[in-house]
Amino acid sequence: MYFPFGSTYTFHYLRASFFFDFFTSQFHDMIRPLLSQQLPDFDLAAVYVSDAQYNRNIFFDTTPEAIRLYLLYNHWVLRIVVYAFIIADLALAIFEDPAVIPLPIWATTLIELVCLAVFTVRLVHYAKVIPRERFWKDPKNICIIVIILLSLVDMLIYGSLKATGYFAVRWSRVLRPLLLVNVTEGRQLRRAFRSIRNALPQILYVFLLFMFSVLMFSLMALKLFGKKGLTTNDGGAYFNDYLEIVFDLYVLVTTANSPDVMMPAYNSSVFFAVFFIIYILINTYIFMSVFLAVVYNNYKKYLKEEVRQLVRAKRHKMVRAFGVLQERKGEEGPVVTQASWNQLVRLVQPDISNAHRELLWSVSDDSNKGCIGKVAFVQLADLLNMQVIVVKSRPHPLQMWLPSLYLSSPSRLICRMVRHRLFVYAFDLIILVNAVFIGLDEENPLIANAEWAFLALYLLEILLKLYTFEPRAFFSKHEFWNWFDTVIVISALIATIINSVLKSSGGYTSRQILDIVFILRVLRLIRVVDSIKRFRAIINTLIKIGPTILTFGQLIVVVYYIFAMIGMELFKGKIRFFDAESTDPEKAFCGNPLLKNSLFAKHNYCKNNFNNVVSSFILLLELTVVNQCGFTAVTHVSARIFFVLFHIVVVIIIINIFIAFVLEAFFVEYTVDKSNLQSCLEKKIEELELGVKQYVLDSFLSARFFPGYKTVDGLLQRMFEADLDPEDFAEDEDFDPNNPSNVTFPNPNFDSV
Amino acid sequence: MYFPFGSTYTFHYLRASFFFDFFTSQFHDMIRPLLSQQLPDFDLAAVYVSDAQYNRNIFFDTTPEAIRLYLLYNHWVLRIVVYAFIIADLALAIFEDPAVIPLPIWATTLIELVCLAVFTVRLVHYAKVIPRERFWKDPKNICIIVIILLSLVDMLIYGSLKATGYFAVRWSRVLRPLLLVNVTEGRQLRRAFRSIRNALPQILYVFLLFMFSVLMFSLMALKLFGKKGLTTNDGGAYFNDYLEIVFDLYVLVTTANSPDVMMPAYNSSVFFAVFFIIYILINTYIFMSVFLAVVYNNYKKYLKEEVRQLVRAKRHKMVRAFGVLQERKGEEGPVVTQASWNQLVRLVQPDISNAHRELLWSVSDDSNKGCIGKVAFVQLADLLNMQVIVVKSRPHPLQMWLPSLYLSSPSRLICRMVRHRLFVYAFDLIILVNAVFIGLDEENPLIANAEWAFLALYLLEILLKLYTFEPRAFFSKHEFWNWFDTVIVISALIATIINSVLKSSGGYTSRQILDIVFILRVLRLIRVVDSIKRFRAIINTLIKIGPTILTFGQLIVVVYYIFAMIGMELFKGKIRFFDAESTDPEKAFCGNPLLKNSLFAKHNYCKNNFNNVVSSFILLLELTVVNQCGFTAVTHVSARIFFVLFHIVVVIIIINIFIAFVLEAFFVEYTVDKSNLQSCLEKKIEELELGVKQYVLDSFLSARFFPGYKTVDGLLQRMFEADLDPEDFAEDEDFDPNNPSNVTFPNPNFDSV
Structure with missing residues (x-):
């Protein structure tokens, strides 16, 4: 085709x-x-710029x-x-x-x-x-x-x-x-996998040392406790089979069976507790920290190399686009004229406003020469990625339609009131009172009716704000909390109305709708966070790293899916779940006689099984949180290999990379907050703001450049771009932008531990 | 007095x-x-240098x-x-x-x-x-x-x-x-506490946001699950008391009650599992990573400031010492002559050898002028802290006593054999075989006797090595593994002899001695790690950060002790432990009727109590590993506050600082391994080595400078010293070296999150 x-x-x-x-x-x-277009060259240049902008390497x-x-x-x-x-x-x-x-x-x-x-x-x-x-x-x-x-x-x-x-x-x-x-679109995910692959050799050495330590401790445990005739809680022999001990001690590292695995020895003598304390100190605390250190270190270094590569490829593409559009003008080197540049930007991003485009040009053409050289042109991909929010200070529409009413003194009083701090505090107080009311029993008719009052108050707040602020500015793209408020309040209103209509019509209450109403009510309270500056800063960082967390989400889905498929083939039907109403005698042991009197059945864990893909995913999540392996009781000993493998892949590698990512992202946020001039990109924005102010005066627009990037790659680049040479255009033709995994730059070599 | x-x-x-x-x-x-001494000035100068060397600020x-x-x-x-x-x-x-x-x-x-x-x-x-x-x-x-x-x-x-x-x-x-x-000696510990105190404001904001999230989720849980009539595993009502929910969800963050707290809701509907998945994602993974990020970031920045301060104080003291000893000589500025310098070093470190002292002088006096200026003098404190291992290439004593025998060809063959790689491999193999024998049943007489053979082999190995290598070099200070081997083998020999004497004399086997024998046997196997280069690198890093881990040990002891004292006053005697032989009916519920049929009693956790200081410490350790709070069942609800407080202090703050320290230490080790010239101190050593080679030729000594430091402060300084200006002598007299907590430099202010 x-x-x-x-x-x-x-x-x-x-x-x-x-x-x-x-x-x-x-x-x-x-x-x-x-x-x-009559000049086909513009198509090619536009594709190069667009590829550079979105970091496509095709x-x-x-x-x-x-x-x-x-x-x-x-x-x-x-x-x-x-x-x-x-x-x-x-x-x-x-x-x-x-x-x-x-x-x-x-x-x-x-x-x-x-x-x-x-x-x-x-x-x-x-x-x-x-x-x-x-x-x-x-x-x-x-x-x-x-x-x-x-x-x-x-x-x-x-x-x-x-x-x-x-x-x-x-x-x-x-x-x-x-x-x-x-x-083709799975670039982020491939990068994450490459990052893992590169960290593997180092992780392997630490892991071998860690396993050596576990094996040594197990041997010691066998000699110390094996002949003491101690019994576990279910009456079995304690620590007298080497492989059992190895597995138990491995699980102890995940803290899942602490303190159960220690209790028989501890009950026999206080001194034996020392063995477990040393074990936990070495293997749980020190080795797990070393894993994080190794993963983090490799992640950081490899990512740096990858992003360097990415930026080089981007510049390479921009240089090619420049080559397509370049003209000779006077005694200067090759340049791109404003006319070509405008045409190019219109092709690349047709939705960009004229004002925005002119702003970008004025930033590129610092000295107003009407044309730009290679260095200024190469910036275009970054400039297009920058989030420019143009806040037009338009008058309120009511002011235009009903100027006498809107500018009357009562109307002005309302606006002043809404803009006042106390208005915010008053609604924060209302939210807190609302929280108390939610906590109280809703069967009480007074409290059920209070809900209507709160809804009315929230609606009133939104209407007053719309009256005071220009609606398009109020609902502009970056006003997250305004959108959040409005959506939540209106959904809550609709759900509450549906609920009361259902209730009054037939006395029937839909549990699902009521659940939604409750969730919406509680979500409304989150708004209070936005009033406190420090909280807002933390939340903003979390929102910024959100998209990249989605990459980890995909990574987790890939790994979970593979383990779920294997788990389902291996373990399906081994454990059965019975409804609360079921009177089947097998319910007491999850339909598997091997689980008779086991803690697994006693704890009612029967739904933790591999019988379908949904319960498999939930079980794998539980295993990620805490190694809950009651499971291994009902199948062959090889099932334990499944759990240990899952633990190594998910907890030791992926979760550590996740933590490394969050750490790095927060450090970048901290650094940026502290000194705006540190990264060369931040510097660029600083320069831009100077240009913008000039521009703003000309056109009566108030514009702001946010140092934010639209793409996930942007955050990563910002993490490491400070180290890159802005004059490095990657013009060597050996360089292969198509296949960054076979690149000519020496792949980072992390030999020494 | x-x-x-x-x-x-x-x-x-x-x-x-x-x-x-x-x-x-x-x-x-x-x-x-x-x-x-006739000149009392030398005393003062020596005290200054010694204070600078050990970072005393008195x-x-x-x-x-x-x-x-x-x-x-x-x-x-x-x-x-x-x-x-x-x-x-x-x-x-x-x-x-x-x-x-x-x-x-x-x-x-x-x-x-x-x-x-x-x-x-x-x-x-x-x-x-x-x-x-x-x-x-x-x-x-x-x-x-x-x-x-x-x-x-x-x-x-x-x-x-x-x-x-x-x-x-x-x-x-x-x-x-x-x-x-x-x-006065608790400097490290005070620094750790200051570090925590400085991180507190930031941690507090994240903690408040985290608690807000927990409270919101609890409210949602109350509304979603409270009226569903679900029951927990022990038959109690599920999620219908707000404070209970808050506590349960807080504990879920520690993963201690996962998946138990989720099972009733999950058993009722798969969709409710989504609530817990979102909760765990946000609160366990994201918030806990943010805590680590905040703690790590503050730790790093504050420590940097502290070490900067420390280095300034050190230089200040060295400048004072210089001021005491300085002389004018020719047209040059003030200098210290070699004679004064020698006298000073002899006073500060009387145990230093003449060769070593001359070596240090030749390093300081690069151009052989017979006197040094301020910059070279200030280095003295660092030079004295450097571990200089003088390996004298002396002939083997046997060569001197019995030259004809020692230099005969069979003797040379033995030496060549011992030095050969295969010798190491052969003993690695013996160790592995030994490991298998240890794992086997020692009741078998063949295996019991094999132990003697292994002991003999290990002894033979040590004797052969002593025959080949010069004994003083073999047992020099930095040969950790030689010492380790010898101590372990000889202790094992003694313990095994005592054990068999006891056994043969009265057929009586002391369990304690046998335990020691087993532990020593297994410890012997650790030696195999040293043969693999990569493992050695990791182990060396761990050994290097060992002393600083002791500071964390003290920190933990201080916090544990305080919590243990409070816990003992609050909870002593609430739970009693009964011996395995006891037939007391109260044994089934740990002596407390409130624990009848509780999982706490069923799991045999009775020894986890606050009845004395030892079991308190072990219980607190268990709480650190996993929040095991069955305890709260038997006392007032306020006991939960105790556990939550402990979790915040130990897990959220101290463990995170510990992880931050290990991460930072590993990064420093990585960085140093990669490029020896990165830190300015490493550079200094490079320069030193040049000077040393010259010197070595003169005196037939082979000396090596190890880039290691004797003190804990040394590692910290090495972590951050690269950023410091070597010409900054902190000569401003406002500076108060006595009280670094009231210092004049602006205390780092970490306002923004």
């Missing part, structure tokens, strides 16, 4: 690509600026057709479609055996085939965009092809085995999450 | 200072170099008497005596009610009085050393006086109340660990 564009700028596409139809008009809108063909195909490939609708089908493919686990909602095999197979078809189409499209030899060199394309082929093979085998009544395993499901990693 | 020195260099001391008698001779040895009087008193004050014997009495004072908790080993009240009171007397003597001595007004300005002196007075008052009240049969509380015991903080 391919998408050839005729030279007459009309589209031909294959009929089979049914899902393209609905966004043709959308696509035309996007391509229109390109069509109006080595596309530079023919006009390939460029247009490439633009289509990067269109946001297509990207969303791909992700929708990946999610659909992953979600199939809900409907496949062992299913939460069982669907017949033909239905799930059909959906999977559609998904695989979509991935194939996408891959073919990609193959058309880039040169053939590059396509086959890129491991991620090979990965996708292999995944698709193996999935087809598995579907065939599984289908035929099931049809003939044999036992069959859907092993290819383990491969599904790898699609998330290997699609 | 005071120690006036007559002008004829004889000592008069008060007879009451009975404990001084025994080390008078020792003291004379130390003071002798001073006595031989503003002593500069009269000759005060200097001699000051030297006595800093004598290591006196310092050990003070620490011994502090330990004795703290250890009293073992003998006081509730006691591990009960002693009559008069005995413990007598010991405490002696301890208090020693502290008073020490304080009076200190008051004689420093100017009076400085003594009363220093908060740590006031603290000690208050502690002593309050202890006396408490002893009086307690004694009289007990004598009249009333209930009495020994509340002053809480103050005892504060002595550790406030003695």
Whole structure:
């Protein structure tokens, strides 16, 4: 399947690509600026700038057709479609055996085939965009092809085995999450995996030393406690099997079985507690800190190298765009004129306002020469990524419609009142009173009616604010809390009305709606945080690192999915959950006689099983929080390997990388808060603000540059860009921007521990 | 009590200072170099240098008497005596009610009085050393006086109340660990406390936000689950009391009650699990990482300021010493001649060898002028702190005594064999085989006898090595593993012989000796780690940060002791432990009817109680590892406050500072390993090595400078010294080296979050 564009700028596409139809008009809108261009060079330059802006590293063909195909490939609708089908493919686990909602095999197979078809189409499209030899060199394309082929093979085998009544395993499901990693858009995720891969050798050495320590302590425990004839809580022999001890002591590192594992020895003699204290000190505290140190150190160094690479690739692309547009003017070197620059920016970002564009130009062309050199041009990608919020100080619409009323003294009094600090404090107080009322019993009619009063007060607050402040400014993009307030209050109002209508009509109360009402009521209280400056600062940092936490979310989903698939094949049906109403005698031991009288059954943990994908995910989350392995009792000893592996991958590696990321992000935030001039990027913004002030005076706009970036890469770059040389244009042609994993720069080598 | 020195260099001391008698001779040895001096200036200069070397910040009087008193004050014997009495004072908790080993009240009171007397003597001595007004300005002196007075008052009240049969509380015991903080030698500990105090405001804001989040989630939980009629595992109502929910959710953050607290809701509906997943994500992962980030960030910044201060104070003292010794020579500025320098070094460090001293001089006097300026002189304190290992390449003593035998070809073959790599590998293999034998059942006579063979092999290894290598080099100070091996093997030999003698004489086996034999056998296996280079690197880092971990040990002891004292007064006797043989019916519920059928009793946790100081410490350790609060069931709800407070202080603050320290130390080690020239100190050593090589050729010594420091301060300084200006001599006289907590430099102000 391919998408050839005729030279007459009309589209031909294959009929089979049914899902393209609905966004043709959308696509035309996007391509229109390109069509109006007579100089095809601008298309190429725009693609380079756009790639630099979003840090895409795709080595596309530079023919006009390939460029247009490439633009289509990067269109946001297509990207969303791909992700929708990946999610659909992953979600199939809900409907496949062992299913939460069982669907017949033909239905799930059909959906999977559609998904695989979509991935194939996408891959073919990609193959058309880039040169053939590059396509086959890129491991991620090979990965996708292999995944698709193996999935087809598995579907065939599984289908035929099931049809003939044999036992069959859907092993290819383990491969599904790898699609998330290997699609073109999974850059962040691939970077995270590369980061892990690079840290592995160092982690391995610490891990071996750690395991050596665990084995030594286990041997000591065997000799010290094995012959003492102590018994565990369930009456079993205590510490007399070496492998059991190793497992118990490994679990002690996760603190899951503390202090149970120590109690028999401690009950026998106080001195034996010393053994466990030393063990916990060395293995839980020191080794776990060393793991964090190693992971953090590697993460930081490798990321630095990656981001350096990314910035070099970005500059390389910008230099290419400059090469396309450059003109010679007077005795100066090659420059780009304001006219070309304007056309380029209009192509790259059609939604940018004229004022904003002029602002960016005035920043680039510091000395007002009408043209800019290479260094100033290269900044464009960064400039476009900067969040510029143009706050127009327009008068309130009411002032225009009813000037006499709006400017009357009572109206002015209201506005003054709303702007006053006490107004904020008054509503903070109301929120606190509301919190107390929520805590009280809502069966009391007085309290149930008070809810209406609170809702009315909150609505009044929003209306008063809308009366005082310009509505478009009030609901502008960066006013998070205004949006939050309004959405919560209006949803609460709707839900409360529905609830009382239901109640008064039939006396019937929907539990779900009531739950939503309660959640909304409590969420409303969060607003109080915004009043306190220090809290706002912390929350803002958390919101800023939010998008990157999503990358870790994907990483966790990939790992959880793989472990869930394996776990389901290995352990499904071993433990059964019985409803609260069930009177089945097997309920007392989760349907497995091996669990009779076990603490697992006594604690009512039966729902912690691998019987479907949802409970598997929840169980894996519990294992992440605390190694809850009652499970291993009912299966082969090899099940323990599953849990130890999961602990190593998730807790030792991924959670530590997560902590490392949060630490680093907070340090960057701290550093930026302290001295604005530290990072060279912050400096750039400082310079910009000077230019802006001049500009603001001219046009009666109040504009602010926020030192924020729109993309996740932005935060990472900001973390490390201070170390980079702004004059380094990466002009050496050896450099391969397509494949940063095979790059020419020496891959960071972390040999010494 | 005071120690006036007559002008004829004889000592008069008060007879009451009975404990001084025994080390008078020792003291004379130390003071002798001073006595031989005609120029009293050298004493003063030596004290300055010594203070700079050990980072003492005591503003002593500069009269000759005060200097001699000051030297006595800093004598290591006196310092050990003070620490011994502090330990004795703290250890009293073992003998006081509730006691591990009960002693009559008069005995413990007598010991405490002696301890208090020693502290008073020490304080009076200190008051004689420093100017009076400085003594009363220093908060740590006031603290000690208050502690002593309050202890006396408490002893009086307690004694009289007990004598009249009333209930009495020994509340002053809480103050005892504060002595550790406030003695002159507790610099590290005070710094750690200052570091915590400085981080507190920031931690507080994050903590308040965290608590706000917990309170909001609790409110939501109350509304969502409170009316659902769910029951917990013990049949109680689930989530229907707000304060209970807050406590449960707080404990969930520590992961101690996961997944128990979630199971009732999860069993009722899968969707409710989402509530707990979001809670754990936000509060356990994000907030706990933010705590670490805040603590780490503050720790790093504050420590940097402290060390900067410390280095400034050190230079200030060295400049003073320079001022005392300086001479004018020719047209150059003030200098110190080699003769004065030699005399000074001999005074400061009498145990230093002539070769070593000349080496240091040749390093300071780069250009061989016979005198050094201020910059070179100031380095002396750092030079003295550097660990210089002079490895003299002496011939083996056997070569001198029996040259014909030792140099014969069989003897040479043995030496070559021992030096060969295979020799190491062979013994690594023997160790592994030994590990397997240890794991096997020692009742088997073959295996019991194999132990003798292994012991013989290890002894043989040591003897062969002693035959090959020069014994003094083999047992030199820095050969950790040689010492380790020899001590372990010889102890194991002795213990095994005693054990078999006991066994053969009466068939009686001492369990204690057997335990020691087992521990020694397993410890022997650790040696294998040294063969693998990567492991050695990690272990070396751990050994290097070892001494500083001891500071954290003291910090933990102070906090544990305070909590243990309070816990014992509040909770002693609430839970009783019964021996395994006991048949008391109360054993089933730990002697407290409130614990009937509780999981606490079922898990056999009865020994986790506050009935004496040892079990209190172990319980607090368990609480540190995992918040094991079954305890709160048997007492008032306010007991929970105790546990939450403990968690905040120990887990959120101290453990995070510990992790921050380990992270920072590892990063320093990594950085140093990567580029030896990074820190300016490392550079200095590089330069030194050049000077050394020259010197080595002259005297046929092979010497190495290790970039290691003898003191804990050294590691900290190395962490941050790279940022300091080597020309900054802190010569402004405003600067107060006595009291770094009231210093003139702006205390770091960490306002923004």
